[in-house]
Amino acid sequence: MSTADDPVTAESRGGGSASERGEADPEGPASVPAVPPGTGTGTPTGRAAAGCASADLAGGCGGRRSGLRADLRLLGSEILLHLVRRRNWAGVGVLLSVPIIIAVCVRLASDGATDGPGPVFLASVTDNGLFVALVSLSMEMPLFLPLAIATISADAIAGEANTGTLRYLLTVPVHRTRLLIVKYLAVVVAFAGALLLVAVVGVVVGVSLFGGGQLTTLSGTQISFGAGLWRLALVCLYIEMCFVAFGAIGMFVSTLTEQPIGAVIATVAVAMVSQILDTVPQLDGVHAYLPTHHWMAYVDLLRDPFTTMSIRPGILSALAYAAIFLSAAWARFGDKDVTC
Amino acid sequence: MNRARGACSAGGEVSGGYAVRTHRLTKRFRSGQVAVNSVDLAVPRGCVYGFLGPNGSGKTTTIRMLLGLIRPTAGGHELLGMPMPGQAGRVLPAVGSLVEGPAFHPYLSGPANLRRLDAADRTADPRTTGRRIAAALDRVGLSAAGNKRYRNYSLGMRQRLAIAAALLRPRELLVLDEPTNGLDPQGTREVRSLVTRLSQEGVTVLLSTHLLSEVEQVCTHVGVMRAGSLITQSSLVHLRGSTGTRLRVETSRPEAASAVLIEHGLDGVVQDRDGVLAELGSNEPETLVPALVRADVPVRGFACVRPTLEDLFVSLTGEGFDVDG
Secondary structure, three states: OOOOOOOHHHHHHOHHHHHHHHHHHOOOOOOOOOOOOOOOOOOOOOHHHHHHHHHHHHOOHHHHHHHHHHHHHHHHHHHHHHHHHHHHHHHHHHHHHHHHHHHHHHOOOOOOOOOOOOOHHHHOOOOOOOOHHHHHHHHOOOOOHHHHHHHHHHHHHHHHHOHHHHHHHOOOOOOOHHHHHHHHHHHHHHHHHHHHHHHHHHHHHHHHHHHHOOEOOOOOOOOOOHHHHHHHHHHHHHHHHHHHHHHHHHHHHHHOOOOHHHHHHHHHHHHHHHHHHHOOOOHHHHHHHHOOOOHHHHHHHOOOOOOOHHHHHHHHHHHHHHHHHHHHHHHHHHHHOOOO | OOOOOHHHHHHOOOOOEEEEEEEEEEEEEOOEEEEEEEEEEEEEEEEEEEEEEOOOOOOOHHHHHHHHHHOOOOOEEEEEOOEOOHHHHHHHEEEEEOOOOOOOOOOOOHHHHHHHHHOOOOOOOHHHHHHHHHHHHHHOOOOOOOOOOOHHHHHHHHHHHHHHOOOOOOOEEEEEEEEOOOOOOOHHHHHHHHHHEEEEEEEEOEEEOOOHHHHHOOOOOEEEEEEEEEEEEEEHHHHHHOOOOOEEEEEEOHHHHHHHHHOOEEEEEEEEEOOOEEEEOOOOHHHHHHHHOOOOOEEEEEEEEEEOOHHHHHHHHOOOOOOOO
């Protein structure tokens, strides 16, 4: 162990005013010592600051840019945590295997899969490589994508609780609302990354095996390859929105337990049950309210001109699910006794 | 900052205020069990407060409430003079803690774990992160661990990393729950000297521990929990003073010895086969030896026995370190 006058202790003599300057001016003194009791306005805290934490992320809250920077720093740390986990890369590997397998299999079966039943777009794969990405996304939609979003969202709080790191995060301190928001944003970014990888790998493999060029829409018209790429981007955006909204359910489940595996299974089960209920004709009346019901609506984005008839309720449903379950997660987590 | 070292040396009034103050702090779990019952903790600034109690006596639950991890069902508390949990965002950056053992991400290295904690602290300056992490690791003797993943750390290294995390920022209060758990004797000594040094720098330390020797060596104040209640709390000097030194005379003529001691006004004189035991009170031991000799008492042994902390502890809790139901 070192001598008594190392930087850790040297900083502790920084005094109160330095801390205040550090708060107000991001270019202030290099050391931002502990906030002294009873002086200054300091960092807003308590439940009253809940709105401020979220406003900070949007750049608001009195233009406190240093606060925004700190939140981005935590977000970066969260995303890094997603990136260093081998589990996540294994999951990405599974997601990426789908476009590769589809493209290779269709290519090897030289007469193509133009006839007979199969997933949407499978017949079009040989026409245009872009469809490899689309067919992969549609094939991954029932299980792989729900599994992916459940793994990262349901692990968010329960995982930290399970390793015990949650108590140390909260005593740093990280306000619970801020932690929930940052964790959710990290889930949004991580899932977008996975989706983007599937799309890019699908396009690259598809175009290299089947070529690009003009693309036939579901309405039978032809659009340029560039326009096709835009359609694919819109599809990805819509899927991202649907699944990120579903991830809100995962976040809520995550606040209920300290067992991440259990939370992930429960979240996947919600997706499965919802999809099963969606196929029961007798439940026609509730189909539109199921969290998975609107996922397939993205095919409307591949019509020409594309219609938003089924996209719009999909967006509304996603917003409603996100709002309801993030609020529930916030209410639950804000009051929770952290005893692990 | 008001760092009143003087607050600690004396056993009486506190001049520098309290680093920790609880008011009838109570936690009743949903099961109906009262884990912490109306505890009034008072930790003067600058002192090293030994928080003692058998397993299951409510120490950790109290510490969790202090840090805002769990909500009290009744009562409240202040840290560094500010109400908790309302002012948590302002107070906790000045509080380093080690609660119920170390906990880090197993697949990150030690420094990466510290960087993560620092990234979570919105009041920390990212430009000094590297320097502060290096200094904290150096302080706990972990500099050599390098970039080994946390999962490959030994228990002692994990414990050290947790202490390093508590020292990542300059602190005014350290809440250390059994900091020497899992450390070898060398590590235990290092942590003790670290606590002493931090205290000399003006940091208040709340040290929850099972090791009475640890308390005797580093603490200035003690609080003893039993079955959810704080049964005693005072400075160590005061606690020691409240139970007097006892005198032990070993002799073949216990009756003669006890007669002399009673004559000199000693209380609680008890004879046994090998000698006499008595409360020394305000008597000076050096005047008693010649008196005994003059009375022809063959003195084989003469000792002033100060009660050990363990004796005190047992007399307070009525038992040793057993688990409370």
